Amino acid sequence: MGERERGEGAGCGPERAAPLAVTDRTRLRRMPERVSLDRRDLHAILDAGFVCHLGVLDDGVPLVLPTIYGRAGDRLYVHGSVASRSLRTARAAQPVCVTVTLVDGLVLARSVFEHSLNYRAVMVFGVPGILAGGDKLEGLRALSEHVVPGQWEYARRPSREELAQTTVLELPLDEVPVKIRTGPPEDGDGHDADLPVWAGEVPLRVVALDPVRDRAGRDDAPFPPHLAAYVSAVAARTAPRRA
Numbered sequence: 001m002g003e004r005e006r007g008e009g010a011g012c013g014p015e016r017a018a019p020l021a022v023t024d025r026t027r028l029r030r031m032p033e034r035v036s037l038d039r040r041d042l043h044a045i046l047d048a049g050f051v052c053h054l055g056v057l058d059d060g061v062p063l064v065l066p067t068i069y070g071r072a073g074d075r076l077y078v079h080g081s082v083a084s085r086s087l088r089t090a091r092a093a094q095p096v097c098v099t100v101t102l103v104d105g106l107v108l109a110r111s112v113f114e115h116s117l118n119y120r121a122v123m124v125f126g127v128p129g130i131l132a133g134g135d136k137l138e139g140l141r142a143l144s145e146h147v148v149p150g151q152w153e154y155a156r157r158p159s160r161e162e163l164a165q166t167t168v169l170e171l172p173l174d175e176v177p178v179k180i181r182t183g184p185p186e187d188g189d190g191h192d193a194d195l196p197v198w199a200g201e202v203p204l205r206v207v208a209l210d211p212v213r214d215r216a217g218r219d220d221a222p223f224p225p226h227l228a229a230y231v232s233a234v235a236a237r238t239a240p241r242r243a
């Protein structure tokens with residue numbers, strides 16, 4: 001783990017409870033009622049997702065890359081090949097902006113103008129640190145455990161050569177605006193309320209379907225309990241609830 005302190009998320013140490021700081025960059029100007037300064041909301045959003053968009057300036061040109069992330073305590077991790085252009089750019093002690101977006105539902109209004117999405121979104125501003133040695137391994141563990149808990153213990157760990165081919169970046173969750181929209185469309189009490197138009201929300205979820213075994217390699221490895229638990233947990237979370 002190195003000298004840096006880490007919190008929970010991937011299972012180590014205490015979580016910070018302090019509200020999220022507001023800076024010039026993170027102050028919401030439009031729809032400020034949708035802001036959350038609750039660090040628990042931040043953690044819940046990050047824990048529910050695992051794909052972020054990493055934005056860097058590459059020679060002055062914006063580059064936004066979809067990539068996997070992991071959270072442990074108040075730190076976010078991304079990884080990739082040492083040859084990756086975007087990670088190389090991020091490595092040059094440059095500010096980056098990472099976004100995570102969870103789409104929770106379609107908000108269908110009476111007017112086209114009021115159509116929207118229910119969502120939870122986070123932006124992370126900061127200058128990433130490049131991890132090395134034990135910290136790098138710990139960052140990779142955090143990533144792996146974030147996506148599928150138990151897989152780090154189960155699968156073969158990275159070799160020295162594989163580690164040398166991998167960049168792991170760490171971003172502190174210090175400057176992090178959180179914006180959340182929930183609820184029905186906003187034209188239920190306006191002049192469009194009497195229109196004969198169905199209005200409401202269509203909830204959307206990411207579901208896990210039946211796992212498909214890779215037919216290459218040996219075929220006698222049993223489906224491990226931690227993956228069965230993962231699939232059941234996702235299924236329980238996403239089971240349709242009919243009104």
Ligand SMILES: Cc1cc2nc3c(=O)[nH]c(=O)nc-3n(C[C@H](O)[C@H](O)[C@H](O)COP(=O)(O)OP(=O)(O)OC[C@H]3O[C@@H](n4cnc5c(N)ncnc54)[C@H](O)[C@@H]3O)c2cc1C
Pocket residue numbers: 051065066067068069079080081083084085086087
């Ligand atoms: C859901 C998801 C998760 C991913 N997770 C990871 C991860 O954890 N680690 C990782 O290293 N990579 C991941 N990738 C792949 C990643 O998006 C990049 O393609 C990869 O890192 C190579 O980046 P690069 O900067 O070296 O791109 P280069 O190969 O230098 O890209 C050259 C050009 O290819 C195009 N390009 C690159 N990537 C994409 C893309 N994803 N989609 C469309 N066009 C593209 C762009 O025009 C770019 O300028 C993920 C992709 C997706 C969609």
